[in-house]
Amino acid sequence: MPPRTDRSSRYALKQDENSAEHLEWLRETFDQPWDIVVIGGGNAALVSALSATDLGARVLLIERSPWSLRGGNSRHTRNIRCAHDFADDYVTGPYTYDELWNDLCGIGSGPSNERLAAFTLEQSQSAPGWMSDHGVGWQPPLTGTLNLGRTNRFFLGGGKALINSYHRTAERAGVRVVYDATVTRLLVEGDRCSSVVVESGDREYLAKARSVVCASGGFEANIEWLSRYWGSAAENYHIRGPRYNDGLVLQQLLDAGAATAGEERGFHAVAVDARSPKFDGGIATRLDSIPFGITVNREGQRFADEGEDIWPKRYATWGANLAGQPDQIGYTLWDHQADELFLPPMYGSLSAPSISELAVQLGLDPTVLTETVRVFNEATAPDARTRFSPAGLDGVTTAGILPPKTNWALPLDKPPFHGVPVRPGITFTYMGVAVDESARIVRQDGSRFENVFAAGEIMSGNILTTGYLAGFGMTIGTVWGRVAGREAAQLATS
Amino acid sequence: MPLHELFEEANRQLVICNACRYCEGYCPVWPALERRRHLTPGDVAHLANLCHDCNDCLTACMYSAPHEFELNPPQIFSKLRTDTYDRYVWPRVGQVRSTRALVGTALSLAVAVLLLAFRLALHPHAPKGSPYGFIPHDALIAVALVPVVWGLIIMTIASLHYWRDIGGSWSELAHPVTWMNALSDGARLKHMSGGGPGCDYPGDSPNNLRKYFHLTLVAGFGLCFASTTVAAIEEEFLNRIPPYPIISAPVLLGLFGGAGMLVGCLGLLRLQQRRNLEATTPRMSAADRVLVWTLIALAGTGVLTTVLRSTSAYAAILLIHLATVVTCFAIAPYTKFAHFVYRSMSIYKDRLEAAPRN
Numbered sequence: 001m002p003p004r005t006d007r008s009s010r011y012a013l014k015q016d017e018n019s020a021e022h023l024e025w026l027r028e029t030f031d032q033p034w035d036i037v038v039i040g041g042g043n044a045a046l047v048s049a050l051s052a053t054d055l056g057a058r059v060l061l062i063e064r065s066p067w068s069l070r071g072g073n074s075r076h077t078r079n080i081r082c083a084h085d086f087a088d089d090y091v092t093g094p095y096t097y098d099e100l101w102n103d104l105c106g107i108g109s110g111p112s113n114e115r116l117a118a119f120t121l122e123q124s125q126s127a128p129g130w131m132s133d134h135g136v137g138w139q140p141p142l143t144g145t146l147n148l149g150r151t152n153r154f155f156l157g158g159g160k161a162l163i164n165s166y167h168r169t170a171e172r173a174g175v176r177v178v179y180d181a182t183v184t185r186l187l188v189e190g191d192r193c194s195s196v197v198v199e200s201g202d203r204e205y206l207a208k209a210r211s212v213v214c215a216s217g218g219f220e221a222n223i224e225w226l227s228r229y230w231g232s233a234a235e236n237y238h239i240r241g242p243r244y245n246d247g248l249v250l251q252q253l254l255d256a257g258a259a260t261a262g263e264e265r266g267f268h269a270v271a272v273d274a275r276s277p278k279f280d281g282g283i284a285t286r287l288d289s290i291p292f293g294i295t296v297n298r299e300g301q302r303f304a305d306e307g308e309d310i311w312p313k314r315y316a317t318w319g320a321n322l323a324g325q326p327d328q329i330g331y332t333l334w335d336h337q338a339d340e341l342f343l344p345p346m347y348g349s350l351s352a353p354s355i356s357e358l359a360v361q362l363g364l365d366p367t368v369l370t371e372t373v374r375v376f377n378e379a380t381a382p383d384a385r386t387r388f389s390p391a392g393l394d395g396v397t398t399a400g401i402l403p404p405k406t407n408w409a410l411p412l413d414k415p416p417f418h419g420v421p422v423r424p425g426i427t428f429t430y431m432g433v434a435v436d437e438s439a440r441i442v443r444q445d446g447s448r449f450e451n452v453f454a455a456g457e458i459m460s461g462n463i464l465t466t467g468y469l470a471g472f473g474m475t476i477g478t479v480w481g482r483v484a485g486r487e488a489a490q491l492a493t494s
Numbered sequence: 495m496p497l498h499e500l501f502e503e504a505n506r507q508l509v510i511c512n513a514c515r516y517c518e519g520y521c522p523v524w525p526a527l528e529r530r531r532h533l534t535p536g537d538v539a540h541l542a543n544l545c546h547d548c549n550d551c552l553t554a555c556m557y558s559a560p561h562e563f564e565l566n567p568p569q570i571f572s573k574l575r576t577d578t579y580d581r582y583v584w585p586r587v588g589q590v591r592s593t594r595a596l597v598g599t600a601l602s603l604a605v606a607v608l609l610l611a612f613r614l615a616l617h618p619h620a621p622k623g624s625p626y627g628f629i630p631h632d633a634l635i636a637v638a639l640v641p642v643v644w645g646l647i648i649m650t651i652a653s654l655h656y657w658r659d660i661g662g663s664w665s666e667l668a669h670p671v672t673w674m675n676a677l678s679d680g681a682r683l684k685h686m687s688g689g690g691p692g693c694d695y696p697g698d699s700p701n702n703l704r705k706y707f708h709l710t711l712v713a714g715f716g717l718c719f720a721s722t723t724v725a726a727i728e729e730e731f732l733n734r735i736p737p738y739p740i741i742s743a744p745v746l747l748g749l750f751g752g753a754g755m756l757v758g759c760l761g762l763l764r765l766q767q768r769r770n771l772e773a774t775t776p777r778m779s780a781a782d783r784v785l786v787w788t789l790i791a792l793a794g795t796g797v798l799t800t801v802l803r804s805t806s807a808y809a810a811i812l813l814i815h816l817a818t819v820v821t822c823f824a825i826a827p828y829t830k831f832a833h834f835v836y837r838s839m840s841i842y843k844d845r846l847e848a849a850p851r852n
Binding site: 346 | 509510512514515516517520525531548550553554555556557558559560561562563689690691693698721815826
């Protein structure tokens with residue numbers, strides 16, 4: 001038998017979006033009533049769709065992007081953080097509910113809604129099995145993943161491979177996927193929404209369904225919206241995911257009276273290479289050098305403890321650290337002895353035999369930067385080099401400077417010196433719609449929409465406030481996608 | 495594309511890969527890349543030949559076109575491999591560069607050998623069904639041995655040059671256990687499995703069809719080789735002169751081997767026709783086709799020789815088969831047949847590198 005190719009993808013690839021055949025297919029798609037319309041094309045959307053088809057529902061999925069860029073932010077993910085009591089082929093040891101709970105409480109200001117957060121953790125325990133059952137492949141912890149090998153499970157090939165697997169499963173389950181289609185309006189009547197307006201090509205269609213699942217992500221790619229909370233600083237942010245996450249559906253829901261959850265300025269953001277593209281740079285543009293050197297702002301001054309904790313726990317604080325600096329730019333510096341301790345930056349580094357020459361290359365004041373490095377070096381311990389251990393918290397700290405560097409504080413004194421300009425790279429925003437335990441969207445008056453559900457980043461503010469745990473966005477998307485799909489299907493097929 | 499441009503492009507892509515590393519579960523190429531922070535032309539050649547072209551990294555890549563990073567490791571690796579195939583064989587003419595050059599070589603050689611064979615065919619006495627009815631034993635051995643020895647010399651020199659260029663040292667070559675493991679990895683196509691679920695080949699869903707067809711082809715080739723070896727032993731040491739009965743080791747091994755090769759070849763051809771062309775290059779596709787058709791000619795004429803051995807067509811088909819065998823051996827180093835040599839060297843090197851250090 002010839003290998004199956006993904007027929008829906010082949011179909012989408014070959015279709016000229018204005019061809020008569022494609023228009024006819026769209027007309028036929030939108031002519032029929034569906035049990036469920038899922039808005040979005042990332043992890044939460046696909047999990048919702050699969051969870052609903054498991055209960056026999058007929059699902060239409062509206063993906064904003066073309067086939068080749070499908071999957072939203074999930075394209076750039078790599079792993080999921082779930083609680084588990086035992087090691088297995090893909091995690092190196094137990095990571096209990098209690099430990100995950102403590103980790104979640106230790107970031108930002110803790111969980112935003114403790115009841116929903118606890119529910120997420122509880123449900124996370126069955127997520128990996130469900131994912132395997134729906135086609136997801138895993139990889140054992142290898143060199144690149146070992147530091148998260150106990151707490152996080154890694155998808156074989158990463159997030160796009162996961163999305164591809166889910167699409168294959170969805171295709172077999174009969175989910176219909178429309179690519180390159182934008183939901184411009186939700187037609188809400190009272191506490192119900194039975195149709196949404198979809199724009200595809202230059203035409204408008206009406207998708208009719210008994211339930212609607214909104215899994216369309218945050219608003220991080222909408223610079224204008226970001227600037228409502230961040231002012232002009234937002235213009236200097238890099239958006240790590242696709243341009244499509246403009247919050248159009250979120251805005252519709254808020255306009256229809258949905259209550260918000262999460263902080264306006266809440267987001268998951270990391271330090272990315274300032275030379276990287278404004279959008280969709282994903283994982284390859286982030287900088288892992290920060291714990292092994294110092295980071296200064298435009299004025300050549302340090303502004304945060306670079307050695308606060310191991311990088312997987314602290315990498316997500318650096319987006320906000322940089323966002324608070326003038327021009328939202330920083331410069332991460334290291335010297336020759338640290339050069340091989342972290343993943344190589346994709347654009348390489350600027351290098352020079354002295355700090356002042358490096359300062360010139362980076363566009364910083366050479367006198368100030370030389371002084372910053374001198375003061376930092378003097379604050380390092382004389383035996384720092386013998387106690388230095390990059391594998392874990394080594395307690396090699398500075399003395400007498402503010403901010404201190406509380407681990408891995410080696411002097412920068414081995415040329416050549418390296419530097420890379422960094423900016424905040426936003427992964428996703430937290431402020432979204434409030435939901436109850438059935439993933440139904442809650443309204444400002446405390447009532448619920450009867451048949452409108454939310455899953456994934458669009459409702460992550462119910463759980464996260466400001467900080468982030470690596471792999472937890474996928475946990476939220478998977479847990480709440482399963483709930484939303486199940487509840488929507490039960491409603492639609494009852 | 496000139497080599498320095500090829501290297502620049504490979505380096506551009508692989509630096510991004512090395513900052514991402516999502517593919518490390520698919521095959522040893524990516525862990526091998528992780529061990530190299532700064533790439534040399536030898537490094538990229540090594541990675542390219544370690545690649546078994548499963549395409550899984552391309553379908554998993556969020557940076558493939560239309561993303562502006564435009565990553566396409568299978569394609570750049572294909573370009574680098576054709577460069578390897580061209581670079582190390584002597585003389586550097588035609589080679590995989592052009593299908594026409596190869597076909598020309600094959601045809602001219604075939605004609606030459608055929609003419610020779612027909613002249614020898616005038617020899618009248620021998621039992622029916624025996625090759626020596628047409629060609630004296632010693633002449634046959636000589637005609638077959640010359641290209642075999644030539645090919646072995648050419649490929650040995652090529653592989654040693656390649657070994658030096660990918661950063662190997664002579665002393666590192668002396669690890670018999672590692673050699674056994676590496677050759678076993680290669681023969682079993684261990685790395686043509688996409689980390690478990692299979693290759694995204696020819697489309698974008700993982701499956702093991704190409705692996706199975708390739709294994710069938712190699713196993714068939716092995717059986718044919720075994721058939722020849724057994725026949726030589728029977729003849730030289732046991733004084734049993736062909737023709738051998740149907741139920742005999744040489745005939746059965748040859749028939750099953752030939753059938754395996756044909757099944758493998760036709761399967762691979764069919765898959766290749768449906769392949770995602772963005773993941774390869776026209777030159778590599780041409781090289782694949784030439785190799786597969788060569789092997790089809792080899793196996794097809796071999797099977798026909800056995801099937802028709804008691805008919806009047808025997809003489810003609812035997813001569814065609816012998817000419818094909820000789821031609822295939824002669825052109826082997828210049829076709830993609832040689833790929834397994836470079837791949838074996840790279841698998842061996844990878845095993846040395848990846849071995850836990852004490």
